[in-house]
Amino acid sequence: ITAAAAAAAAAGGRALGSVRNSVEAARRSLRLPAPASPAPVLPAGLEAPVDGVVPWLTPNPDFYRIDTALSVPQLDVDTWELRVHGMVEEEFTLTFDDLLAEDLIERYITLTCVSNPVGGNLVGNAKWLGYPLRDLLRRARPLRGADMVLSTSSDGFSASTPLPVLQDERDAMLAVAMNDEPLPLEHGYPVRMVVPGLYGYVSATKWVVDLEVTRFADRTSYWTDRGWSEKGPIKTMARVEVPRSFGKVAAGTVQIGGTAWSQTRGIARVEVSVDDGRWEEVTLAAEASVDTWRQWHHEITVGPGSHTLRARATDPAGGLQTEERADPVPNGASGWQSVQFTAT
Incomplete structure (x- = not known):
């Protein structure tokens, strides 16, 4: 029995490794479109002239990672879909090609984890390319009374984001790229949410596959079910x-x-x-x-x-x-x- 279990585990490991290699190869070969709205030109003098201060732009390998996935999801862009539904006038599904065909924006945005202690390093700054969530919601046309968007990952994680935050002028997006390359697998490939001003537990769903427009009174999310607050504005x-x-x-x-x-x-x-x-x-x-x-x-x-x-x-x-x-x-x-x- 032990030998059979070991053989099965080894076979499973080889299969998972093969899938990851295949997905990583597809990621490396992916060609992303130019943004309709490029990132603003950066001013001079962004870096403090002191040795030891972290880089202003966080390299992808150094960007913090906090999630609930026991193993990194391996999603195929050819089969990935995003379902948009709930309290909306128009429900629809987006494919990855649909997403890339939209007018994408490129912005520098700092993300922060709610678990970051005072002086901690669970924060990073990157350049993101993605589709504005306000444009997606404009197409869906939320119904009166809706006040939340419940985003769900392919691994079942969910986040509850206040609807007005995704409709205002901040650059909340469905991101497909990070620092001029397709999202790393660990950071949500092929699509994740990026929302300025909110901690990640209520906004930064990786490997996102479902957006439900709903109400805080009707639905809860992964971390709010575990005692964290419904809304997570970032503190100074x-x-x-x-x-x-x-x-x-x-x-x-x-x-x-x-x-x-x-x-x-x-x-x-x-x-x-x-x-x-x-x-x-x-x-x-x-x-x-x-x-x-x-x-x-x-x-x-x-x-x-x-x-x-x-x-x-x-x-x-x-x-x-x-x-x-x-x-x-x-x-x-x-x-x-x-x-x-x-x-x-």
């Missing part, structure tokens, strides 16, 4: 990346830097405090858009010994980042990051 956050926590620096003048984000609102100011001293405003790098993170840098002077550096951000709409500490559950972590380091 500043992160210290240099110096590293518990790192060592030379005493004297020290270059510090990091990143701040507040998608759909932007970052107006970042301030730092050393050893509970006065707050000092730092230099902000250029801003690509309110939907992307923004880097910052500053110069401080410290003597030998242990020090604590804190950072906080201000966004134009919501004001100063809250100091109140909160865990990720149920709607995202909050608080000011503190980094301890030693000067020698």
Whole structure:
């Protein structure tokens, strides 16, 4: 029995490997259309001039991955379909070719996971190519009373996104490409959702195959069934990346830097405090858009010994980042990051 089970497992592994190789080969050979609306030209000065600050554009292999899939779905673009239904005047199904034939947009957008702790790395910035969800919903024509879109992945994961968010002027999309290449398998190939301003658990469904226009009162989703909040607007956050926590620096003048984000609102100011001293405003790098993170840098002077550096951000709409500490559950972590380091 053990030998038979081992043989079956080996055969299953070979079969899965063959499918993955086939899907990956199809992905590599996929030719995507040029966007009808290309990404805006990036301004100079997006990167903070401090060694150790993360790249402004996150490479695909370094982009965080959080999902519920036990194994990465292997979807064939020739058979992939997206069903649009529910409280709409027109139900329809899109094939992958249908999607590519639409007017696609290209945008830089920062995504953030609701599980990201204060100062954490579950956040990344990429260039996305996709079909605006507001255009898709305009075709479907939601009925009066609908207030949510329940998106479902091929593996059964679901997310509940407020309908108005997908109908306003933000660039929410069904993405087919990431940083100038078809979506990596781990990041939702062939199609995923990308929605600026919301944590991924209510918006960023990967391997998406179903969109149901419905109501929060009638339907729930994967994480809301597990105690997380229905709506997940991203909180304003500043992160210290240099110096590293518990790192060592030379005493004297020290270059510090990091990143701040507040998608759909932007970052107006970042301030730092050393050893509970006065707050000092730092230099902000250029801003690509309110939907992307923004880097910052500053110069401080410290003597030998242990020090604590804190950072906080201000966004134009919501004001100063809250100091109140909160865990990720149920709607995202909050608080000011503190980094301890030693000067020698």
